[in-house]
Amino acid sequence: MSKEQMKEMQCDVHGVQRFNKHSFGNHGNHKHDKEKSQEVNKDEIFVPMTVNGSAEINMKLDSGAQVNVSSDDEFHIVRSRAGPLRPTQTRLFGYGGVPLRILGLTTLQCQYKEVSKSFDFIVVDHDDVHSPPVLGLKACREMGLIQVVLTITNSPDCESASREILKEFKDVFQGIGCIEDEYCIKIEENAVPVVHAVRRGPLALDKNIHKELQRMEDLGVICKVDEPTSWYFDPKTSVTLETDASQNGVGAVRFQDKGPVAFASKAMTNSQRNYAQIEKEMLAVLFGYEKFHYYLFGRNFKVRTDHKPLEVVFKKPLHAIPVRLQRSRMRLQIYDADVEFTPGKDVPVADMLSRHFIESSSNKDDLSLDEDIQSYVHMVTSNLPVSDKKMKEIRKESSEDSQHLMLMKIIMNGWPQNLHDCPSSIKEFWTFRDELTVIDGIVYKGDKIVIPISMRKEMLERIHTGHMGIVKCKERARDDIFWPRMTADIERTVDNCGTCQQNRMKQCKEPMTPSEVPKLP
Template identity: 35%
Template sequence: MILTHFNPELPVTLACDASPYGLGAVISYRYPNGSDRPIAFASRSLAPAEKNYSQIDKEALGIIWGIKKFHSYLYGRKFKLITDHQPLIYIFNSEKGVSVTASARLQRYSLFLSGYEYEIEFRGTAKHANADSLSRLPLKSTEVDTSLKMVESFHIAQMEAIPVSNKQVQQETRNDRVLGLITTFTQDGWNTIHKDGEYAPYYSRRNELTVHQGCLMWGVRVIIPSKLRSQVLGQIHEGHLGVVKMKALARSFVWWPGIDQDIEKLAKACNGCQQNQNSPKGAPLNAWEWPSKPWDRVHIDFAGPFLGSMFLIMVDAHSKWPEVIKMKNITSESTINVLRTIFSRNGIPSRIVSDNGPQFTSQEFENFMQLNGI
């Protein structure tokens, strides 16, 4: 076999194939007489997890890997994608767009492929010999695709965050009469017989449903089978966050038809949640600007009673210097006396900030402030 040099004038073909243990790809030029002459070859072994893929997923993986491998030859130009796997021709048909019923993995692959301009072409195994034999005699390396791994681990993280194990969800999804059917529809296609009644909430979301490790997902949320719902609800209820926060918490991880109503019912019947529901929103914090010099602005308040005494606390906003004075009583008169001693030591501040307690709003106190020019 003779390799040829790169020639941007000639049409490019990429042939990909997968065997039970490896992937192979050949990038070639198509000469005017119809013959393909290879530019480069590549092959790799399947990682253990990839060996468990269905054949169609393996073939699809081969295409994605081949395109990534030869990205610099393919990106931004038209090329022919050649596979010996007939179903992929329909699934990855760039003109039709991705079928919404394709598996989550194939959907992600299609999304990746949408970045390229290609026509997909079927070629029987006999003519597909190059890529086919490469996939059967792969190089030892596996170089698992990290971006796809990240997607997988995101789904796994979503499942780990919920209070039931993905094994449980998997099993109960299978056992659940409705979810079992929905799983089949999601994988094999929907029919209009099952679009009403208990199927309606799923039917209306059918384009957003995927199956991941035997669990149904709506977007990023795991669909909880009916048997596990009260358990998950119990977990969401922990902490008595009130109906709004519970809904928000649920929304990031789980879903089932009527989950919002279930949460509302739960919160209504619970005293703890009612209290949280009614507590007012915290006032927004008003940040004071930092004064440029010490003793420019001081904050004043009383603390206590502590061990039978009250304390006047004064803090300089610039240096955080505290003055803490034990007081027998907290009348305006004794407050003024204490301030006199502090001011005689530290000078008179430009501003005093208080909570407008009665000591700080009395006529006496205001006269004292005016006298000091504060």
């Protein structure tokens, strides 16, 4: 190699790394086991090489190195036969771009088995390299240690071996690969079934797809199904939704042909657990609708619930039902459903699901529903023409009124099935029990405040402020407040008002007009 060529050479020696010193061979004794032609250590290959006809040195094969490299420790072993080092202008760098201290250039005669070649080695200070001598790509190829293979051809031996394997295991490579015995497919207990949309293939592959499906059908791999299976949904059959709510969960079942097709349940959020029972039952209906939206939307279906007041709620106008139910009804207006009451003994599946619901953390949909309902409730209650001070007073009096305490307890836990089972103190509320709810310690009938007994006299005086007549007083009261027999109390208050009676407009007395007396008998 000329000086000019050496000056132009500047390369990274990928094989030169800062190996641990223990990776060196035994410098005191370089005799290796001749029965072992090469040593493979993980991703590295070492070959025992006879150098200058005497010393046997373990060399590392590195196809990534462009030159041959040796430390001065290894060079001293063969120095007597190699002669002094020659100067070189070549610069070498290890990993990380660290320059190596080069001591010079030498030529070594390397022999492996029957092949013997002379190669230039760059000698590096032993403090910079802690690895056996490195044989670069060019030297490895000339020694026949590395062969570049760009194509793979089957040799006669490989083809013969392939034929033997196919012959020996003939049953494995023929047919569709069916297992001899029946196999029971098992899935995880908590696996959630899903419904995937029909897969759409590229139009250009349509014929090939049909051809492959037909081939698989002929082999018995798949079976063509033209009608709904016994476990899937039939859009031509009527649908019935069964829902129920417990204290802490809701359940829903979708029926077709009197048989259950799909089941669903979930735990209530902390705020939902504080709902009145009728609101929980409505929550169960809403959950069933939206859970099976794909199957229910755009068609008429029946809904069965064991909560009798809920059946009435769906028949009343929106403003006549509790505030929370109003918002839920709004979300259900896109569905065409007929809600009917069914005794609890006839809805056992939904009842079981509501009590053995799936425990899970609240997801975004649940939190969004809570926020949606709470925002609507706040909007309605904050727009009532009642001051915050008066609301606090109503809340305080309600908490001290025995009738109201019993009423709130029944509303939260659910009304009895029959009137005679209802506590006598609140029987007067029985007729409109489906319209009552409790919000922040105050009882509401629809969006009207139910006034406790201790405040009704005061409210009557406020209603009659200005000494308006019976009709005007009724109109003023009916917009915002309520209690049983309020209309009769208003009429009695106005009738007993002395000022109103004194200034009441009376019919003018018509003067007596005497008849003309005839002159003759």
